[in-house]
Amino acid sequence: MLTYLAAALPRFASPAARLLALQCALRANSRGHVHMPAGLLRGMRLHGRRELWEELAHADWLRTSGPRSSVPGVQLLDAALLDQTPGRSARRRAAHWALRPAPVRLPAAAPPTLRLVALVLAAHMSSAACQRTDMDVLAWLCGHSRHQAAELLDRLVVTGVLAAWQHDRDADEVLWQLPRTGRRSIASLPPSSTVHDQAR
Known part of the structure; x- marks a missing residue:
């Protein structure tokens, strides 16, 4: 999935936007819809970062439900993403692992x-x-x-x-x-x- 995102996102995409895109890609359903709970975004230290959603929308990678929502409903726009081989349960496990990628241990406040x-x-x-x-x-x-x-x-x-x-x-x-x-x-x-x- 990291390889896919490196090819799909612009080179100038910020690290925070790349991490958000990774979670969206791994948590999307079969139609490309994603719901990102506020608690998950807080845990990633990305809650309220509306500019990250706008960055991914500007890259034509996703569409959000509206400009005022801090936790928008998301529709992923890249059809190639939905053809990824791993099933949804495997991708969700990968999404959880990506938050704390053992065995590499980061401080909670790491940027x-x-x-x-x-x-x-x-x-x-x-x-x-x-x-x-x-x-x-x-x-x-x-x-x-x-x-x-x-x-x-x-x-x-x-x-x-x-x-x-x-x-x-x-x-x-x-x-x-x-x-x-x-x-x-x-x-x-x-x-x-x-x-x-x-x-x-």
Whole structure:
């Protein structure tokens, strides 16, 4: 779904709008209608953010029921979305997971920019001690430049969400470790000119 949204939404779409679009896409019924409860929006720290709905409407991705409603009824306009393979129950489970993308743990007050990067990292997690993904893919899914993505990864290290991250320039991949793996395992990362470790 993150890949679909990266292709369907404009590159300039804000991280908060992307998170809102993800929840809409995962919670839509078979006709593309979505009801977003106020409590859910408050939990996402997006309640009352009418400008996000307008941003998605301006991109012709959805239509809202009216300009005065803070929790509008929504009709998704992209027919390709309704052809997504997972059923509604699977998408609803994914929607709940996307709010707290284990095993990446974010502080409750984390801004949408960090939430989106953490979600993309969590979606690329495997059982390996050191996780990796392509740098261009990470930046594209987050709607950022490569430089912005690197700065956000730095912030995840500073806040303790990641233990460390590194850009393997030869493979053009981002490698990262969660805090539970500890600082000692950073030595097992391939050498690179840029290594970001946890701030003390």
